[in-house]
Amino acid sequence: MSAAAYSRLRAVAFRVAQSIPVVLGVVVISFLLTRALPGDPAAYFAGAAADAASIQEVREALGLDKPLLQQFLLYVTDLAHGDLGQSISSGRPVAVDLVSRLPASLELTLTALVLSCGLAIPLGILAATRPGSWVDHLCRVLVTAGVSLPTFFTGILLIYIFYYLLGVAPSPLGRLDFIYLAPDHVTGFYLIDAALTGDWETWRGAAKQLILPSTTLALFTLAPIARMTRAAMLTALSSDFIRTARAAGLSRGTVLYAYAFRNALLPVVTTLGMVFSFALGANVLVEKVFAWPGIGSYAVEALVVSDYAAVQGFVLAMALLFVALNLVIDLLYSVIDPRFGFAAK
């Protein structure tokens, strides 16, 4: 193995190892944060008519009277067994809730990102190759509009047009119309699960439900991706090596894609990671508007009733997702950029 390849491998291994302390920190912080929240779950669950003694009883039943350290140790022990606790509002284990709701949010967010990239990246490239042209201006207008309209507004507008006026979209009530049965749970992504079982009718039904909410979210995430693609392409296109490539007579396509775009990918991938994180947060509103049974609406409901276990589970799941996401993005760097692992010097 060459020295360069070895150095890269070491950098990758180091990067993976780095995420371990982050995960441990996340466990501690998610525990402490939920304890710091105002509101007393014992009082909430004892009911409006409860007196001090019955609240105390509920508190003991929930284990909230123990010292903080002991509560934490219990929490970590349960966590090690995959037990995230019992949600006191839904009455089901938090792990079960998350497994059913997280894929819904991910399916929505990922579809939105695919749509968004599919539009934003070509738009950004076109705008960069013809700065000042009508494509460039169109890109700017679309992008500004997308980011300045709040998602709940775009969502309602799209429902009004496509469901109420035109009647082409299904009713915005969840992931699947009631005439379909949900596909067997494999990944939790309806599109994938339906495709796996070959149930194309359900697939179409799920896709129909997905189009409006994912478009809403896509419009919102269009702006940063298109802007960054345009800026990165402009930088790459004005580099010396593009001049070399042109002077060597390479075709426009090669210069644009093999030379400029691959170099422009790094900042675009970085932006993509950031956009994915904030889209996961921003889709709470979209989920509410479209009655989407996702993790965002779940967390908001849990927060309102001080449902410790559910909030804790949500924070932990999101944090782990972000850690994994950042890891994937850094590893993508190492695929795109051969200098990965040397840049630290």
Added chain:
Amino acid sequence: MLSVKNLAVSFQTRRGTVEAVRGISFDLAKGEILGIVGESGSGKSVTSYALMRILDAGGRIKAGEATYSGIDLRRVAERDMGDIRGREISMIFQNPRAALNPIRKVGHQIEDVLRRHARATRHDARAKAIKALEDVRINDAEARYDAYPFELSGGMCQRVVCAIALACDPRLLIADEPTTGLDITTQQAVMELVRDLIRARNMSSILITHDLGLAAQYCDRIMVMKDGLIVEQGDPARIFSDPQHSYTRKLVDATPRMGEGIRSLLPPEERKAELPHQVHDRPLLEVSNLTKTFKGMAGPVHAVRGISFSIRQGQSVGLVGESGCGKSTTSEILVRLMDATSGDIIFDGQDIAGIPAQGFARNPRRAEIQMVFQDATDSLNPRHTARQAIGEPLRRLGALRAAPLAARIEELATLVGLPLPLLDRFPHQLSGGQKARVGIARAVALEPKFLILDEPTAALDVSIQAVVLNLLVDLRAKLGMTYLFVSHDLHVVALLCDHVIVMRAGEIVEQGPVTRVMTDPQNAYTKALLAAAPKPPARRQLA
């Protein structure tokens, strides 16, 4: 073979149209090497980009004709132009590392060209790319095929750029400042390689450079450009012995050569007598066993390996070496911006090696050791005017305020020859030479005893370099400063210094009085450095 008539190129910018090339005509014969010489902004590079039709956005050929082997380069369709580039006419560029795609294997970059011009198929592309690497004398070409540009040295990258340019056997090679930024021995190796390849393949070539000496050595004919016009052209020896145009005369004068004084760089009418500087016997700076070791990814890097030397008060010492020899590390340690790993630095009787660089800004000695930095543009705060830049050390270390401060700034500007109205300009509104003057004024503001000059003229045009070097000579005499002049160019060092230290790989290989080292070098490396420098032809004799 190539015929250019009244070529004019203009650029559309926000501040109106800029005429970069204003009607030039020349012919290039088969097998000829033509040198285009000029300083920055003369339109020499733009001419070549126009011929290749790779002008930047906003640039266009306004008028004139360019015919290559009967093809009208101005009117031929873009499709056909793509076939001409790389196969008929190709180019090599300055700054070779940036000229290569940083994230593509060099072998693949060569294959791209071969495949584009149908010189290779998928099956034999690899073999042909390796052959192209071998043609430019790259050792172990097979292994280098898989290298990325960042894994190769600057000289190696330039060879790869040559391999890309020559892969498809073009008949005309345009070399745009091919050795700017490379070490002098690398420059020689690259230039000889290019010349040999051109001769072996009977190609024509255009060499674009700011270095008249380099052009004279490698070209059959030289064209001098200024402000988008050709001011003079002819045989290299004739250009040097009998320049007709005043600008050519100025360039010829400004080209450093052995055995001449620093005043000879200036036009004859500006040559005043050189003011003598006094060298005392007392040492100002004594360095002993200085070492610096960096922690690298692949183990420790020994940048400086135990060097010792002393500088007497009033003396000017040149520190010469190629990139990576440790000269910049040494100067940074001496100016107390970096801590040494071990060793002593006795400055004016006091050991300053032990004072941490971190807090040296608050040390009273700070004012006594100052530095002029390599890049006059990058070393000035873009949001500070020249007045603020020069005033900064006076305010912080000299505790001057209000009227005395303003008076001192103007005094300094006058001293370095910076016109007073320019003091309120920002760096981007000043020329390279003016920025160099600001940098010097700032460094001498506190009348330091010891001034370190880190390649102060490396980024300047030769005519500006001539003026700045002479300014430094005058300042030395007026202020009685001791200089450490760090440079890669032995000729420039010889003009200014009394004593020279040659470094290589962190060690001093030779040191001694400048005349002795220049005329009778003892070390093989010093000899190689001297031999690698271009030798300009004899100059006209002054009556």
